[in-house]
Amino acid sequence: MKEFFNKLIKSLKIKTMDKAKRAGDMPVAVELEEGKTYVWCACGLSKGQPFCDGSHQSTDITPNVFEAERTGTHYMCMCKATKNKPFCDGSHAG
């Protein structure tokens, strides 16, 4: 079914987004609460960075739902290239 839709989209020349947009050049520090669930924006389109606001619905990208393992400051990825979603791994530097 997915293949059918991909072919249809391609034949209609509809532009889709399968690569995240860089939302920032540096990580952002946020306070998270242990045991609480958060939804990190993986597409880079959210107006409420670093969290998802539903803007990914026009893309093939899905947000990252995670539960904070500890209360405190966390550095969330804004370049959307991290290999340690949703946290910064230094990928923004190059």
Ligand code: FES
């Ligand atoms: S708005 Fe970017 S993943 Fe939801």
